[in-house]
Amino acid sequence: MKAARIVRGVAGAVLALALACAGPRATTGVGSSHSAPEPRPAAPGTNRDRHGDQDVARYIDRLQSEDRIADLQVDIVIERLALASDAVVGDLGCGPGVFSLAFAQACPRGLVFASDIEPAQLDRVRERIRDQGVRNVVPVLASEDDPHFPPGRLDLVFVADTYHHLEDRVAYFERLRSVLKPDGRLAILEYKPGKIPVGPPADHKLPAGTMQAEIEEAGFVQVEKFDTHAWHDFEVWCARRPRESGR
Numbered sequence: 001m002k003a004a005r006i007v008r009g010v011a012g013a014v015l016a017l018a019l020a021c022a023g024p025r026a027t028t029g030v031g032s033s034h035s036a037p038e039p040r041p042a043a044p045g046t047n048r049d050r051h052g053d054q055d056v057a058r059y060i061d062r063l064q065s066e067d068r069i070a071d072l073q074v075d076i077v078i079e080r081l082a083l084a085s086d087a088v089v090g091d092l093g094c095g096p097g098v099f100s101l102a103f104a105q106a107c108p109r110g111l112v113f114a115s116d117i118e119p120a121q122l123d124r125v126r127e128r129i130r131d132q133g134v135r136n137v138v139p140v141l142a143s144e145d146d147p148h149f150p151p152g153r154l155d156l157v158f159v160a161d162t163y164h165h166l167e168d169r170v171a172y173f174e175r176l177r178s179v180l181k182p183d184g185r186l187a188i189l190e191y192k193p194g195k196i197p198v199g200p201p202a203d204h205k206l207p208a209g210t211m212q213a214e215i216e217e218a219g220f221v222q223v224e225k226f227d228t229h230a231w232h233d234f235e236v237w238c239a240r241r242p243r244e245s246g247r
């Protein structure tokens with residue numbers, strides 16, 4: 001009996017942590033008058049993203065929830081990135097495609113590679129591109145250590161709320177440099193570290209400064225930092241050129 005109670009308690013804690021990663025107010029509900037969609041029944045073990053809710057349908061719904069989309073300020077992100085209409089973009093950890101579809105609209109003569117490790121996320125991207133008649137989004141199934149973007153072709157790699165889901169990140173981003181054009185950019189939108197009223201709990205995020213230190217170690221230099229989001233850091237990086245290397 002006691003053992004069963006302990007197992008139930010541990011399982012509950014794990015589920016709560018996974019839900020927290022799905023987006024703003026998943027667990028706290030603080031600071032919002034919005035509410036996330038009614039959760040569907042759990043189907044454990046169905047999400048390849050180990051940091052996400054194991055009920056992938058519920059996770060996807062939460063990623064598309066109104067309050068989360070409002071916090072992401074997709075239009076402002078697109079505007080600040082000022083992409084050419086023929087830009088080629090890689091959306092790393094695209095989820096259900098909130099940003100992929102916005103990039104596709106902003107770059108009608110370009111191409112968006114929407115990459116995710118979880119096939120159900122890509123199914124949702126496919127539904128959306130079919131429903132909206134979008135012709136310039138290519139869904140790509142990622143491996144744990146590779147988004148499978150085409151080498152040397154990308155003007156921008158974009159990473160939203162996914163950085164802390166990745167493993168062995170310095171090596172991952174070192175490799176990622178090879179998919180960028182020489183003047184290509186890496187843009188990262190990531191929950192601010194520490195305790196904030198939305199998003200994952202503080203101890204589920206990286207400590208302050210870790211992401212920046214890792215990206216620098218991977219060979220990037222920061223070129224822009226926007227003060228646009230209440231709960232996110234929004235930073236743009238370029239691959240460090242040899243003369244800037246100092247290594």
Ligand SMILES: C[S@@+](CC[C@H](N)C(=O)[O-])C[C@H]1O[C@@H](n2cnc3c(N)ncnc32)[C@H](O)[C@@H]1O
Pocket residue numbers: 021022023048049050052063092093094095096097098099115116117118121142143144145146147159160161162165166167
């Ligand atoms: C919090 S969601 C963010 C989704 C999307 N970027 C957005 O902002 O709506 C994190 C996403 O990263 C994906 N993911 C996790 N690990 C990954 C990996 N190694 N490669 C590619 N995608 C990954 C998950 O499946 C999930 O869709």
